[in-house]
Amino acid sequence: IIITQPTQLTSNTFDYVIVGAGTAGLVLASRLTEDANITVLVLEAGGNNADNSDIAIPFLAQTLTPNTNLDWNYTVTPQAGLNNRIFAYPQGRVLGGGSSVNYLIHQYGTDEDWDRFGTLSGDPQWGWGHMQKFIPRHEKFVPPVDGHNTTGQFIPSLHGFNGVVSVSLPGNNQSVDSRVLAVTSQLESQFPFNEDMSGGNHSLLGIGFMQSSAGGGTRSSSSTTYLARANKRPNLTVLINAVVTKVIQTGSTSSGLKSFRSVQFTGSSGTTVSLTGKYTSSNASIQILIEVKVNPSVIVTALREVILSAGAFNTPQILQLSGIGDSADLQALKINPIIDNPSVGVNLSDQTFLPNIFTVVPAHENRTFDHVVRDPNQLNARIAQWQANKTGTLVNNIANNFGFLRVPSNDSVFKTNSDPAPGPKSPHWEMLVSNYFLSPGVPVPPTGGFLTIVTVLISPTSRGSVKLRSNNPFDKPLIDPSFLQTDFDIAVMRDSVKSILSFAAAPAFSDYISDRFGSAFQQAVTDAKIDDYVRSLTTTIFHPCGTAAMSSVSANFGVVNPDLTVKGTDGLRIVDASVFPYIPSAHTHGPVYLLAERASEIIQAAQ
Numbered sequence: 218i219i220i221t222q223p224t225q226l227t228s229n230t231f232d233y234v235i236v237g238a239g240t241a242g243l244v245l246a247s248r249l250t251e252d253a254n255i256t257v258l259v260l261e262a263g264g265n266n267a268d269n270s271d272i273a274i275p276f277l278a279q280t281l282t283p284n285t286n287l288d289w290n291y292t293v294t295p296q297a298g299l300n301n302r303i304f305a306y307p308q309g310r311v312l313g314g315g316s317s318v319n320y321l322i323h324q325y326g327t328d329e330d331w332d333r334f335g336t337l338s339g340d341p342q343w344g345w346g347h348m349q350k351f352i353p354r355h356e357k358f359v360p361p362v363d364g365h366n367t368t369g370q371f372i373p374s375l376h377g378f379n380g381v382v383s384v385s386l387p388g389n390n391q392s393v394d395s396r397v398l399a400v401t402s403q404l405e406s407q408f409p410f411n412e413d414m415s416g417g418n419h420s421l422l423g424i425g426f427m428q429s430s431a432g433g434g435t436r437s438s439s440s441t442t443y444l445a446r447a448n449k450r451p452n453l454t455v456l457i458n459a460v461v462t463k464v465i466q467t468g469s470t471s472s473g474l475k476s477f478r479s480v481q482f483t484g485s486s487g488t489t490v491s492l493t494g495k496y497t498s499s500n501a502s503i504q505i506l507i508e509v510k511v512n513p514s515v516i517v518t519a520l521r522e523v524i525l526s527a528g529a530f531n532t533p534q535i536l537q538l539s540g541i542g543d544s545a546d547l548q549a550l551k552i553n554p555i556i557d558n559p560s561v562g563v564n565l566s567d568q569t570f571l572p573n574i575f576t577v578v579p580a581h582e583n584r585t586f587d588h589v590v591r592d593p594n595q596l597n598a599r600i601a602q603w604q605a606n607k608t609g610t611l612v613n614n615i616a617n618n619f620g621f622l623r624v625p626s627n628d629s630v631f632k633t634n635s636d637p638a639p640g641p642k643s644p645h646w647e648m649l650v651s652n653y654f655l656s657p658g659v660p661v662p663p664t665g666g667f668l669t670i671v672t673v674l675i676s677p678t679s680r681g682s683v684k685l686r687s688n689n690p691f692d693k694p695l696i697d698p699s700f701l702q703t704d705f706d707i708a709v710m711r712d713s714v715k716s717i718l719s720f721a722a723a724p725a726f727s728d729y730i731s732d733r734f735g736s737a738f739q740q741a742v743t744d745a746k747i748d749d750y751v752r753s754l755t756t757t758i759f760h761p762c763g764t765a766a767m768s769s770v771s772a773n774f775g776v777v778n779p780d781l782t783v784k785g786t787d788g789l790r791i792v793d794a795s796v797f798p799y800i801p802s803a804h805t806h807g808p809v810y811l812l813a814e815r816a817s818e819i820i821q822a823a824q
């Protein structure tokens with residue numbers, strides 16, 4: 218059941234306490250409570266999502282964040298590689314976490330990604346040979362809502378058809394789709410067609426159709442799927458509006474591990490304390506009323522384990538608030554270090570987002586979605602169509618077509634850099650073709666039609682960090698993704714811009730695209746100017762990973778062991794995007810789902 222107040226808890230002990238009802242947390246909650254004898258409490262800082270139809274409508278994903286009540290409303294620290302800019306760094310704060318607010322793009326990463334995890338962790342079961350078995354358990358591939366013939370648009374053997382989360386191809390054809398496909402013939406050697414980019418042992422390289430976590434035109438999140446199937450079980454309790462502030466040491470084992478089985482959190486049901494004072498100066502007297510909302514802390518205890526699934530920013534934040542982190546950092550903030558581990562909060566890896574925007578000739582302006590985005594009447598008409606029968610423009614996410622590419626192996630960048638991709642099937646960069654002006658946080662211009670080809674650095678070599686600002690759990694952490702800090706990263710982005718300029722210059726777009734949009738893009742005609750342009754516009758594609766990374770049991774770095782237990786602890790595990798030692802070559806929620814499915818198996822085996 219879902220409860221809203223700590224006072225509704227019927228016990229303060231549970232077999233498992235899961236922190237965060239996000240992508241991973243709800244997989245665990247659902248799988249662990251399949252055993253009716255196991256009790257689980259999930260603590261989620263955000264609210265319910267049931268009454269928010271904007272979450273359900275795929276195309277409205279871009280309106281859910283940043284800076285909304287579904288978002289943690291974080292920002293990056295000034296980014297040296299991006300002209301010291303500061304920008305929003307959204308993270309879902311609602312049942313379903315990222316899976317409720319993200320752009321629905323669904324993939325798993327390549328077998329090369331997973332095999333690297335297996336090798337690095339010393340546990341071959343993180344390799345693809347084992348991990349692929351979770352796809353049929355997780356995925357329910359369903360036909361697109363427009364019922365079009367999908368032959369040649371995906372490879373059935375790579376998918377599951379009886380799992381939990383719905384996945385589908387675009388359910389509304391766009392006029393640019395056929396142009397994109399024409400480029401895969403016209404410029405085939407550079408942009409070949411790829412029938413399926415879900416990952417695994419099929420190469421990701423090439424251009425093809427997007428697969429989304431949606432079914433019947435509606436978002437399929439961990440909340441609408443994994444939680445929905447478990448929600449009626451009496452052994453599962455989900456408390457929303459509960460902000461976890463730390464995990465608490467409850468003892469030690471005979472082998473010297475520190476046990477952390479209690480969790481401290483703050484519910485929303487605060488008491489308001491009013492202080493009234495009078496300030497009198499020589500010529501005025503002011504009455505001052507200060508109201509402070511005091512949220513009492515509540516402590517719950519896990520009989521078996523506490524599992525942190527609070528995401529790549531908040532999991533390392535909670536660890537550090539709990540005394541698990543770099544001792545020097547913690548002492549500087551007057552936090553008592555319990556486990557000294559300098560790997561906590563470092564190794565932050567993320568992929569970038571560069572909206573390369575083109576203007577569309579007036580004759581085709583109406584084929585873009587810009588009129589829908591800028592005109593509330595047109596948008597409302599499409600919302601009504603979606604409400605009526607789940608069809609139309611809004612059933613798709615930001616793009617129907619996308620592609621993954623590599624920097625050519627003879628490129629000079631490899632003279633000074635080794636290849637960070639896990640293998641030849643794994644890309645260095647991605648392109649997403651959006652049929653409108655797509656630049657998160659920037660409103661569409663009042664007139665004109667646009668085509669945006671987003672480019673994404675998929676295999677970054679820059680690494681950042683998540684550190685505490687203070688010992689106050691309600692202070693936002695200092696998040697520094699260190700974007701484009703290496704020669705390799707900027708070289709890949711430069712290559713991506715040059716490549717999409719060739720893509721846009723293909724015959725298929727000659728009667729469609731009129732120009733590049735914006736002076737920085739127009740002036741990007743030399744390598745140096747392209748770099749300026751890249752640094753002036755790049756932000757994040759919201760895939761932070763690696764801040765509590767998995768390593769082998771004997772490694773002298775890393776935060777969790779291959780079984781996801783926190784090093785040096787007993788009763789404490791991490792299951793979320795923070796444990797990936799490298800960012801997967803993919804949009805990250807699919808890899809997180811597979812990770813959480815395997816974690817459920819590991820946790821059940823340990824019972």
Ligand SMILES: Cc1cc2nc3c(=O)[nH]c(=O)nc-3n(C[C@H](O)[C@H](O)[C@H](O)COP(=O)(O)OP(=O)(O)OC[C@H]3O[C@@H](n4cnc5c(N)ncnc54)[C@H](O)[C@@H]3O)c2cc1C
Pocket residue numbers: 236237238239240241242260261262263282307308309310311312313314315316318319320321322323324459460461462526527528529531532535758759760761792793794795803804805806807809
């Ligand atoms: C705007 C956006 C677009 C994205 N687009 C895509 C996409 O198209 N495709 C894709 O694959 N991936 C996408 N992602 C990334 C993907 O959603 C994440 O990689 C994935 O959701 C991470 O899962 P997680 O379980 O690690 O964390 P999350 O899903 O973020 O879950 C963490 C949960 O913990 C809760 N929590 C955090 N701190 C506390 C606390 N102190 N107390 C209680 N609860 C807490 C949070 O509120 C949240 O519900 C996107 C992400 C965003 C933000």
